[in-house]
Amino acid sequence: MIRVSELRKSYGKHEVLKGIDAEIRKGEVVVIIGPSGSGKSTFLRCLNRLEEPSSGGVYFEGRMITGKQADLNATRQQMGMVFQHFNLFPHMSVLDNLTIGPRKIKKLSKDEAEAIAVDLLRKVGLEDKRDAFPGSLSGGQKQRIAIARALAMQPDVMLFDEPTSALDPEMVGEVLDVMKQLAMNGMTMAIVTHEMGFAREVGDRLLFMDGGVIVEEGVPKDVFLQPRHARTQEFLSKVL
Numbered sequence: 001m002i003r004v005s006e007l008r009k010s011y012g013k014h015e016v017l018k019g020i021d022a023e024i025r026k027g028e029v030v031v032i033i034g035p036s037g038s039g040k041s042t043f044l045r046c047l048n049r050l051e052e053p054s055s056g057g058v059y060f061e062g063r064m065i066t067g068k069q070a071d072l073n074a075t076r077q078q079m080g081m082v083f084q085h086f087n088l089f090p091h092m093s094v095l096d097n098l099t100i101g102p103r104k105i106k107k108l109s110k111d112e113a114e115a116i117a118v119d120l121l122r123k124v125g126l127e128d129k130r131d132a133f134p135g136s137l138s139g140g141q142k143q144r145i146a147i148a149r150a151l152a153m154q155p156d157v158m159l160f161d162e163p164t165s166a167l168d169p170e171m172v173g174e175v176l177d178v179m180k181q182l183a184m185n186g187m188t189m190a191i192v193t194h195e196m197g198f199a200r201e202v203g204d205r206l207l208f209m210d211g212g213v214i215v216e217e218g219v220p221k222d223v224f225l226q227p228r229h230a231r232t233q234e235f236l237s238k239v240l
């Protein structure tokens with residue numbers, strides 16, 4: 001579904017991504033791990049063009065989606081993104097957070113958008129919060145709403161950048177459960193996370209990034225049990 005070819009990204013003289021080649025197949029859950037500063041967020045942000053790559057390309061179902069000719073809005077609709085810090089619209093109710101994108105960008109009617117929103121709120125277990133404002137919700141609830149908001153655009157792929165890193169420990173499980181449900185229903189997902197148990201249980205494939213490159217990849221269980229590279233071993237010895 002997504003192919004990344006020779007992707008490079010520099011900020012000034014600082015090269016952050018140093019030639020990434022990767023694929024995400026339809027229905028696959030790809031988990032990305034690696035030390036802080038290794039380029040994980042930049043990689044995800046290049047996929048949906050929150051950042052413009054310096055060189056190389058990203059292809060979605062064979063079509064190049066990077067570069068000047070590509071339609072930025074189409075790409076953003078195809079790829080939902082969930083951030084560490086939720087980024088909900090604080091002045092809008094939960095229902096409005098979920099319906100504004102579909103109404104403004106996909107031109108759905110209010111009724112159509114609300115029907116989708118209510119269905120998603122039920123799926124993330126928060127149908128009773130439709131009229132609440134983000135400020136009144138717990139971190140775990142906010143993140144479940146952020147996931148529902150991204151899903152409301154009916155994307156083909158979901159990108160998650162450390163979705164549980166800002167949460168109190170007791171709220172991590174409820175968010176991972178929603179993500180696991182999504183995975184079981186066949187959603188294509190790329191997830192940056194430090195939750196190694198989740199990576200092992202839900203991930204189809206694991207990418208270990210360090211210093212702007214993918215150092216190692218494989219089935220999560222295999223990489224955890226028998227990392228091939230010294231850098232992977234060292235990282236895993238600190239986090240497992």
Ligand code: ADP
Nearest residue numbers: 011014016034035036037038039040041042043
């Ligand atoms: P990770 O998500 O793995 O922690 P990032 O992709 O956030 O890593 O960052 C990789 C490197 O790129 C870091 O050294 C970071 O300081 C740098 N970087 C990220 N975003 C920017 C930016 N907008 N401008 C300049 N440097 C950046």
Ligand code: MG
Nearest residue numbers: 040041042161
């Ligand atoms: Mg990051």
